[in-house]
Amino acid sequence: MSKIDHYIHAATRQNTRRSYQSAIHHFEVTWGGFLPATANSVARYLTDYADTLSINTLKQRLAALAQWHMDQGFPDPTKAPVIKKVLKGIKELHPVQEKQAKPLQLEALAQLERWMDQTLSVAHEQDDQKAILALLRNKALVLTGFWRGFRSDELSRLRIENIQVTPNQGMTIYLPRSKGDRQNQGQTFKAPALSRLCPVTAYQDWLAATFLSEGPVFRRIDRWGKLADQALNPNSITTLLRKLFRDAGLVDFNCYSSHSLRRGFATWANTNQWDIKALMEYVGWKDIHSAMRYIESADTFAKYRIESALQSRASE
CATH class of the missing domain: 1.10.443.10 (Intergrase catalytic core)
Incomplete structure (x- = not known):
């Protein structure tokens, strides 16, 4: 590895490198795609996993594909208008509520x-x-x-x-x-x-x-x-x-x-x-x-504020 490659390697966090490598492996090996990819093949990849992978996971896969094409000097197919439309359609047809960790009180x-x-x-x-x-x-x-x-x-x-x-x-x-x-x-x-x-x-x-x-x-x-x-x-x-x-x-x-x-x-x-x-x-x-x-409000259901207003009206 040259000194230039060494510093380029250091510029990307280790967790990001691992997740990108996994995403590229999934596109090539699991799905059977070819690199460099076309916008059409990336769109088909997204639709094939639209109902099994979350929208955030699909976005992460797109980021990995984009990074691979930029690193190799190829045009980035993920920026094509069709990709944006496919993602919007997936959000409409497969809405998923974001899961958040329970806060430790x-x-x-x-x-x-x-x-x-x-x-x-x-x-x-x-x-x-x-x-x-x-x-x-x-x-x-x-x-x-x-x-x-x-x-x-x-x-x-x-x-x-x-x-x-x-x-x-x-x-x-x-x-x-x-x-x-x-x-x-x-x-x-x-x-x-x-x-x-x-x-x-x-x-x-x-x-x-x-x-x-x-x-x-x-x-x-x-x-x-x-x-x-x-x-x-x-x-x-x-x-x-x-x-x-x-x-x-x-x-x-x-x-x-x-x-x-x-x-x-x-x-x-x-x-x-x-x-x-x-x-x-x-x-x-x-x-x-x-x-x-x-941040999760202490009055999650707004019960305190609503009850206070009701009691205030009742006293009037």
Whole structure:
């Protein structure tokens, strides 16, 4: 690989490269298409999977095909007017409600922490080192993810050397890159030290138990309780959280995902009268539409507002 190719390769995120490779494989091998493709063949590909793949998946496949043609120096068939019309028709004939992760409410977070602390006490009594490590790691991961509104990929990329703790105040976290940092300039986040549900204390307890001084913060733990050198895979965090929530007795644990931490914090902040600008700055959103997708109103059915108006009319 030349130095130019090396930097071009680095410009595309690893997850994006994998998903694009999978999409091209699906078009060529699974469907039997030919590259370079024509607008007509891409349109037929879309219609063949219109009733089995979501519109977002189809758009991702189109993005992969577009990128392949640009990289190879061929005209991009996905920009043809017929593709736009086919996509519009698929949306009309196959409408699908967007699924969103259930936000982790503060009460559920407190229930989870109580369960982890109780289970941790039992693990200490039984000298179960594997359980101790897993519980300490998971507690730090959940509390840090919630109070900072981190995505799963951001949690997996946290490194000890990029975190500075100021006793009784908080910790400063530097992320060299993240999904919202399109220019790869790096972002600095601050997490507060709290009187309860404290992410800083949980982080310090995790480091004290592992004696870690550098490298990934959140790592895999094997069946024998040995700590890996590699970070947790971002795709494994949803499975980890659902098992944790199930064991803690949270209702509808399968409705949660790694986005539940981010949505949970955004909903909590909105309920506690954070203005949208402050919330966007804290979490790192650049687009207000992205921010609003994460916020769930405390009065979901508008019951409080309607009942208040009805009672006001009745008293008049």
